[in-house]
Amino acid sequence: MKPAKTKTAKRRIFELDLLRGLFIVIIIIDHLQFWPSPLRYITGEGRLWVSAAEGFFLISGLLIGYIRAYKGKGKPLKDLTKLLAKRAGLLYVWGAGITIILTLLTLWSGDRDLLPDLPTPEQMATPFTLLWSVLTMQYFNPWIYFLRLYAIMLLATPIFLWLLRKGYERMVPVLIAAVYLAGFAINEQALQWQALFFGAALIGYHLEAIAAWFRARPVIKTVVAAGTIGLTALTMALSFFFVLGWDKVEDPSWELMGREAYVEIREDLDPLFVLAPFAFGRLVLSFLWFGGLLFLFHVGKKYFMKLAGWLLIPLGESSLSAYILHALLLPIIVIFLAPGSSGFNTLAGIACVLLIWVLIRQPWISKIIPR
Numbered sequence: 001m002k003p004a005k006t007k008t009a010k011r012r013i014f015e016l017d018l019l020r021g022l023f024i025v026i027i028i029i030d031h032l033q034f035w036p037s038p039l040r041y042i043t044g045e046g047r048l049w050v051s052a053a054e055g056f057f058l059i060s061g062l063l064i065g066y067i068r069a070y071k072g073k074g075k076p077l078k079d080l081t082k083l084l085a086k087r088a089g090l091l092y093v094w095g096a097g098i099t100i101i102l103t104l105l106t107l108w109s110g111d112r113d114l115l116p117d118l119p120t121p122e123q124m125a126t127p128f129t130l131l132w133s134v135l136t137m138q139y140f141n142p143w144i145y146f147l148r149l150y151a152i153m154l155l156a157t158p159i160f161l162w163l164l165r166k167g168y169e170r171m172v173p174v175l176i177a178a179v180y181l182a183g184f185a186i187n188e189q190a191l192q193w194q195a196l197f198f199g200a201a202l203i204g205y206h207l208e209a210i211a212a213w214f215r216a217r218p219v220i221k222t223v224v225a226a227g228t229i230g231l232t233a234l235t236m237a238l239s240f241f242f243v244l245g246w247d248k249v250e251d252p253s254w255e256l257m258g259r260e261a262y263v264e265i266r267e268d269l270d271p272l273f274v275l276a277p278f279a280f281g282r283l284v285l286s287f288l289w290f291g292g293l294l295f296l297f298h299v300g301k302k303y304f305m306k307l308a309g310w311l312l313i314p315l316g317e318s319s320l321s322a323y324i325l326h327a328l329l330l331p332i333i334v335i336f337l338a339p340g341s342s343g344f345n346t347l348a349g350i351a352c353v354l355l356i357w358v359l360i361r362q363p364w365i366s367k368i369i370p371r
Contacts, residue, residue: 196286
């Protein structure tokens, strides 16, 4: 009698789904910009030394390395290239379309305090120049900018895959560094952000080996996890204080640090973590914070699943849909609603997150919006 065939279930990395869900929640609340609110202690108002956008991008790169480079190493590169190009084209169309919609909506509303920045006057000189700026990706709306970066990364991924398959892995970090520096020379953010994406992709390519190495050395794993989580918590606290600590410094009862010392330290620290251009300090700290959060969610996975899995897992599994939806819905919300009291702002932030959580669970959404 032949043994019954069993289906091998795909092993999801739930820590990554939880993290992606968390990053989406933070992005929604930060883009809403309804402050003051205690939610700032979760999100940092999107102003810390590293934002959720970097984490979102790191996960995308990690999964490309794990799924396309490692698990897909037996598939023809030609097929993978077509698949990646098709995906990049889809994201480009959605990004360009939403950018045009949001630009027109912003111009129509007139009240632009909470809406993303418009294109430059040169890019908006005529309808043709505006359209050309969007189609050539010289301008993408800040609330959908991830799609521009991700589309470019997907188009470049076949080169990454080819280098790995040809045994040129040692060249990859050198090329990442060279392209990162070139991004400063020509002022192109995609070339700077690729260091995050392909650096994470390289880790994803070795993810199974790294996990196996740690499993065989539980003591080292515990020490590294505790150290990374601790250092992440410390630098996050410092970032929060040196970015959002003005209320403390200007409080007469605060004796830890005076205003002058605070300003002097910030003058030295701020340039290390600039977003545009993407500073090297921000790049390094992005990997640290991501590693710390990943270890934290790995160690406390059962706890986080019970506490927030109902919210974070659906958002994480459909993170791209949630990201696109937030760019379509938030502008309408901020046009008709304004920030108010701390309680109102908190409820508004939670309501926006739950609205998107409800929408991504609707079957018709997945048929329209890419996941």
